[in-house]
Amino acid sequence: QVQLEESGGALVQSGDSLRLSCAASGDTLYSYTVGWFRQAPGKGREFVARITWRGNRHYADIDQGRFTISRDDAANTVYLQMNNLKPEDTAVYYCGADISGSASVRPTEYDYWGQGTQVTVSS
Numbered sequence: 001q002v003q004l005e006e007s008g009g010a011l012v013q014s015g016d017s018l019r020l021s022c023a024a025s026g027d028t029l030y031s032y033t034v035g036w037f038r039q040a041p042g043k044g045r046e047f048v049a050r051i052t053w054r055g056n057r058h059y060a061d062i063d064q065g066r067f068t069i070s071r072d073d074a075a076n077t078v079y080l081q082m083n084n085l086k087p088e089d090t091a092v093y094y095c096g097a098d099i100s101g102s103a104s105v106r107p108t109e110y111d112y113w114g115q116g117t118q119v120t121v122s123s
Contacts, residue, residue, distance in 0.1 A: 001026055001027065002025070002026050002029065002032070002097055003024065003026045004022055004023070004024055004095050004097060004112055004113060004114035005022070005023050006020060006093060006115065006116055006117040007021045007023070007117055009092075009093060009117030009120075010120075011120045012119075012120070012121055012122070013122050013123075014121055014122065014123050015084055016085050017081070017084070018081075018085065018119060019080070019081050019082070020036070020079065020080040020082070020093055020117060020119075021078075021079055022079070022080075022114060023075075023076065023077045024076045024078075024097070025076070029076050029078065030073050031053050031099075031101055032097040032098055032099055033050055033052045033053065033097070033100075033101050033102055034071065034078040034095060034097050035048075035049065035050035035051075035095065035098065035104075035107075035110060036048040036049050036069060036078075036080045036093060036094070036095055036096075037094045038089075038091035038093045038094070039091055039094065040090060040091040045107045046062070047060050047105040047106070047107070048060055048062070048063065048093070049067055049069040050104075050105060051069045051070070052101060052103055055071070056103065057069055058105065060105070067080060068080070069081075078095060080095075085121045086121060087121045087122065087123045089119060089121050090119060090121050091119060092116040092118050092119075093116060093117050093118075094113055094114055094115075094116045095113070095114050096110030096113045096114075097113075098110045099112075
């Protein structure tokens, strides 16, 4: 069973950049699809980006080309680079791992989750 831990969240200003990390332990992420999701207060968990074990990437329309997901299998870590952050990006960001390795964007398809990391963007 894989355990996930997110890090890298912070309070930043509009236009700043952040890189979030999703570090895995207990198992290798190599065969999983890993996704980033976010949840703002009072809202549901929203898809941000995902990367399959083959390295295929998919982004939500909300990213508008500002986000990049990548994986370092040697480090057993997946990253989310976020540029030109906006106040509407404020949320808790979660990474999830899908053991089936599918290309799903639905949080219900993901088997394991981290505790989340807070990103707050001030205007």
